[in-house]
Amino acid sequence: MTKSGKVAPRSAQELKLSETGLYADRVRVYPRSVHGPARTFKWSVLVFCLTVYYTLPWVRWDRGPGQPNQAVLLDIGHERFRFFNIEFWPQDIYYLTGALILGAVSLFLVTSLVGRVWCGYACPQTIWTDLFMWIERRVEGDRNERMKRDQGPTTFAKIWRKAAKHGAWLGIAFWTGGAWIMYYADAPTVTRQFWAGTAASPVYIFTFLFTATTYVLAGWAREQVCTYMCPWPRFQAAMLDEHSLIVTYQGWRGEPRGHGKRVPDAPTKLGDCVDCNACVHVCPTGIDIRDGVQLECINCGLCVDACNDIMVRTGSPKWLITWDTLAHQKARATGQYDRFHMFRPRTLIYASALTIVFGIMVVAMANRTQIDLAVQRDRAPLFVTVRDGSLRNGYTVKISNKTQEAADFVLSTAGVDGAGMSVAEETEGHQPLLTLPVEADSVGTFRVLVFARPNRLIDGSQDITFALRNTVTGEKTTYHSVFMGPGGRATH
Amino acid sequence: MPTKIEKDIYSGRDTTGHEWDGLKELNTPLPKWWVWTFIATMVWGAGFCVVYPSVPSLHGYFHGLFGYSTRVSVTEDVKALEAQRAKVLDRVNATPIEQVRKDPQLMAVATTAGRIAFANNCQPCHGASGEGRPGYPTLASDSWIWGGKLADIQQTITYGIRSAHPDARVSVMPKFGADGILKPEEVGAVADYVMTLYGKAQPGPAAAKGAAIFAENCVACHGDKGEGKREVGGPSLKSAVHLYGDTREAVVAQVTNPRQGVMPNWNARLDTGTIKSLALYVHALGGGE
Numbered sequence: 186m187t188k189s190g191k192v193a194p195r196s197a198q199e200l201k202l203s204e205t206g207l208y209a210d211r212v213r214v215y216p217r218s219v220h221g222p223a224r225t226f227k228w229s230v231l232v233f234c235l236t237v238y239y240t241l242p243w244v245r246w247d248r249g250p251g252q253p254n255q256a257v258l259l260d261i262g263h264e265r266f267r268f269f270n271i272e273f274w275p276q277d278i279y280y281l282t283g284a285l286i287l288g289a290v291s292l293f294l295v296t297s298l299v300g301r302v303w304c305g306y307a308c309p310q311t312i313w314t315d316l317f318m319w320i321e322r323r324v325e326g327d328r329n330e331r332m333k334r335d336q337g338p339t340t341f342a343k344i345w346r347k348a349a350k351h352g353a354w355l356g357i358a359f360w361t362g363g364a365w366i367m368y369y370a371d372a373p374t375v376t377r378q379f380w381a382g383t384a385a386s387p388v389y390i391f392t393f394l395f396t397a398t399t400y401v402l403a404g405w406a407r408e409q410v411c412t413y414m415c416p417w418p419r420f421q422a423a424m425l426d427e428h429s430l431i432v433t434y435q436g437w438r439g440e441p442r443g444h445g446k447r448v449p450d451a452p453t454k455l456g457d458c459v460d461c462n463a464c465v466h467v468c469p470t471g472i473d474i475r476d477g478v479q480l481e482c483i484n485c486g487l488c489v490d491a492c493n494d495i496m497v498r499t500g501s502p503k504w505l506i507t508w509d510t511l512a513h514q515k516a517r518a519t520g521q522y523d524r525f526h527m528f529r530p531r532t533l534i535y536a537s538a539l540t541i542v543f544g545i546m547v548v549a550m551a552n553r554t555q556i557d558l559a560v561q562r563d564r565a566p567l568f569v570t571v572r573d574g575s576l577r578n579g580y581t582v583k584i585s586n587k588t589q590e591a592a593d594f595v596l597s598t599a600g601v602d603g604a605g606m607s608v609a610e611e612t613e614g615h616q617p618l619l620t621l622p623v624e625a626d627s628v629g630t631f632r633v634l635v636f637a638r639p640n641r642l643i644d645g646s647q648d649i650t651f652a653l654r655n656t657v658t659g660e661k662t663t664y665h666s667v668f669m670g671p672g673g674r675a676t677h
Numbered sequence: 678m679p680t681k682i683e684k685d686i687y688s689g690r691d692t693t694g695h696e697w698d699g700l701k702e703l704n705t706p707l708p709k710w711w712v713w714t715f716i717a718t719m720v721w722g723a724g725f726c727v728v729y730p731s732v733p734s735l736h737g738y739f740h741g742l743f744g745y746s747t748r749v750s751v752t753e754d755v756k757a758l759e760a761q762r763a764k765v766l767d768r769v770n771a772t773p774i775e776q777v778r779k780d781p782q783l784m785a786v787a788t789t790a791g792r793i794a795f796a797n798n799c800q801p802c803h804g805a806s807g808e809g810r811p812g813y814p815t816l817a818s819d820s821w822i823w824g825g826k827l828a829d830i831q832q833t834i835t836y837g838i839r840s841a842h843p844d845a846r847v848s849v850m851p852k853f854g855a856d857g858i859l860k861p862e863e864v865g866a867v868a869d870y871v872m873t874l875y876g877k878a879q880p881g882p883a884a885a886k887g888a889a890i891f892a893e894n895c896v897a898c899h900g901d902k903g904e905g906k907r908e909v910g911g912p913s914l915k916s917a918v919h920l921y922g923d924t925r926e927a928v929v930a931q932v933t934n935p936r937q938g939v940m941p942n943w944n945a946r947l948d949t950g951t952i953k954s955l956a957l958y959v960h961a962l963g964g965g966e
Contacts, residue, residue, distance in 0.1 A: 566808035574917030
C-alpha cells in the first residue's frame with residue numbers, strides 16, 4: 186500500500202465520510218542512487234539483457250545461398266522461425282508451447298526459492314525503467330537535486346534538462362522499437378528501407394508503437410505498471426511461502442528504531458535501525474521495506490545496499506535488511522535458528538515438472554526430422570470403379586522437405602497387394618513406386634491415385650501404409666491410412 | 678450507502694464502510710491517471726459515434742460524418758476482387774485448353790472455378806464429386822462413352838447429349854425387344870454373351886448363340902469384341918463400369934427397350950470460360966485421358 190492519502194477532501198459530504206479521497210494522486214518516486222552488491226548485480230543483468238536484445242538481430246548465420254543469413258529471424262512472410270541452425274515450421278508450434286511452459290514453471294520455481302527476482306532484475310519493465318532512471322540521474326542529478334528542481338520555479342536550466350531527458354528517453358525508446366522490428370525482417374535491409382521510406386507500413390506502425398510503449402511505460406508509468414497493471418504481483422502469493430528467500434527487514438534487530446546515540450545502559454534500548462529512511466529513498470517503487478512483505482516490492486534489494494552503507498557508518502553489523510525467509514526471521518526473533526528449507530514439496534514439484542518438460546523438449550528436439558508426410562484420403566467419392574474392374578482411391582499427399590536442397594522423394598505403399606499409383610493429371614499407368622520432386626525448404630502437394638483390387642476388405646476398408654524416402658538424405662517416414670471399397674456402412 | 682467509516686489499525690487507512698461477515702474493505706483510492714484514461718476512452722467513444730454510423734432512429738439511423746457503411750465497403754471489396762480475378766480468368770479464356778492444363782497457376786484458377794460451377798450445375802445428376810449414380814455417368818472414373826480427352830469433355834458439356842442442339846452428341850440404340858427386332862430368347866442370349874465380355878458370366882452354349890446374334894446386330898456400334906466405338910457413342914461393353922447396371926435383368930432391359938439419357942447443351946446457360954473450367958475440373962477428377 187502506497188502511503189499517500191494526502192488528497193484534499195472535495196466536499197463536505199466526503200469529509201464526513203472519509204479522510205481519503207476517491208481517487209489518489211500519483212506519489213512521485215525519486216529514487217536515490219546507491220552502490221553495493223545488489224546494485225552491481227542489477228547493472229550486470231541490465232547490460233547483459235540489453236546487449237542481447239539490441240545486438241542479436243545483427244548476428245549473422247550462414248544458411249547457404251538464397252537463404253536469409255540472420256541468426257534469429259521470425260520470418261512471418263515465409264512462415265519460418267529461424268534460430269541459428271534450427272528452423273521451426275508453423276506445425277512446430279508445440280515447441281513454443283513447451284518453451285512457454287518451461288518459462289512459467291521456471292518462474293514458479295525461482296519465485297518459491299528466492300522470491301520475485303524476475304521482477305527485481307530481469308523483467309523488461311524493470312530493466313528499461315532502470316535504464317531511464319539512470320539517464321534521469323545523469324541529466325537531472327540525484328534525488329535531492331531532482332526534488333528541489335521540481336518544486337522550484339521554471340528556469341532555463343530546468344527546461345533544458347527536462348528536454349534533454351525526454352529527448353534521450355525518446356531516442357532509446359525509438360532504438361528499442363526499431364530493434365523489435367529487426368527480429369521480423371533482415372536487420373540491415375529493414376534499416377536501410379526504414380530510412381529510405383520504402384519499408385512496409387507495419388514496420389513504421391510497430392516501430393512507432395513500441396517506441397511509444399517504451400517511452401510511456403519506462404519513462405512515465407514505471408512502478409505503476411507493476412502495482413496496477415501486472416498480474417504477476419497479484420498471484421505471486423501463491424508461489425511464495427514462509428520458506429522463500431525475500432528481501433526482509435530484520436525487525437527483531439532493528440526495533441525500536443530511533444535516532445541518537447546507542448547508550449548501553451539507557452532505559453529504552455534502541456535497535457540497530459536509525460530511522461534514516463535510506464531504504465525508502467533508494468526504493469524504485471517508493472515503499473518502506475520495514476512494513477514487511479508488500480505487493481509493490483519487486484525484491485531488487487537496493488534497500489539492502491543502502492542499509493549496509495548506513496550500518497557500516499553507525500558501526501552496527503551489516504545486513505539489517507537482508508534476504509531471508511519469514512520462518513527463519515520468526516525463529517531468530519525468539520533467539521532460535523531455523524535452517525533454509527530448499528527442498529520443500531512445492532519446490533520439488535516445480536523442479537520435477539521442469540525436469541519432465543525439459544526432458545520432453547530435449548528428446549523432441551533431438552528427434553526432429555527433416556521429412557514429414559501427411560496423407561489425406563478423398564472424402565468423396567470414397568472409391569471409384571475403373572474400366573478394368575479395379576478400385577481407385579484418391580489421396581492428397583503432402584511432403585514436407587525441411588532440408589535446404591531440392592530432393593526426389595520415393596513414395597510406396599504396403600498393406601494392399603498389387604497396388605499401383607499415379608499422380609492425377611501428371612503421370613500415366615499404375616506404378617508401384619512414385620518419384621515426387623519437392624523444392625528445398627517447402628511442402629510439395631500431390632494428388633495420388635491408388636489402384637488396387639483389395640482382397641481383405643473389412644467393413645469396406647483395408648489398411649494401407651504409405652512409405653516415403655528422401656533419395657538425397659535417405660531419411661524415411663510412413664503414414665497410415667485406409668483403402669476403401671464396397672461393403673462399408675458408408676456405401677450402403 | 679457506506680455507514681461506518683473507520684480507521685484500520687494495521688494500515689492506518691480508512692475503510693470504505695462496507696463490511697461482509699466481519700471483513701472490512703479498505704478504501705484504496707484508484708490512481709487519478711487511471712480515471713483520466715477511463716474518461717479518455719469515453720471521449721473516444723463519443724467521437725466514434727460522431728464519425729461512424731451510430732444512433733438509430735425510427736426511420737433509419739445516423740450515418741456518421743463520412744457516411745461509412747459496411748455494406749458499401751463489402752460491395753467495393755467484391756468489385757475489386759472480381760476485377761482482380763478477371764485478369765486471370767481472361768487469361769484462362771484466351772489460352773488453349775491443353776496449355777491451361779500445363780500452367781499450374783491457370784490450372785488452379787480453372788479447377789477452382791470449375792469446382793464451383795460443377796456444384797451449381799452438374800451435381801444433381803453426376804453427384805457431388807462426379808461419382809455418378811445409376812443412369813448418370815460416373816465422371817471420376819476412366820470409362821468414357823464419348824471420350825475423356827479435354828476437347829471431348831469440353832464438346833460434350835458445350836452441346837450436350839441428345840439435347841435439341843444441332844451439334845449435340847447423338848446415339849440411338851434400337852429397341853431390339855420392344856420393336857420386335859429380336860425375340861425375347863434372343864435378347865436373353867445376347868445378354869448372356871455380353872455378360873461374358875465383362876467377366877460376370879462364363880462362356881457356354883447360350884453365350885455362343887448370343888455371340889452370333891451380337892455379331893449380326895451390335896458390332897456396328899459396340900465393336901467387334903464389344904470394345905465400344907466412341908465416334909458413334911457406342912459404349913464399351915468390356916468395361917467394369919456400367920451406366921444402367923451389370924445384372925442380367927439390367928442388360929436384358931437395356932437391349933429390349935434402351936434408356937436414352939439426355940444431357941443439356943450447357944452453352945445455352947454457361948459462358949465458354951466456365952465450360953472450359955468445367956472440362957478441366959472434370960478431367961482432373963481422376964479419369965481424364
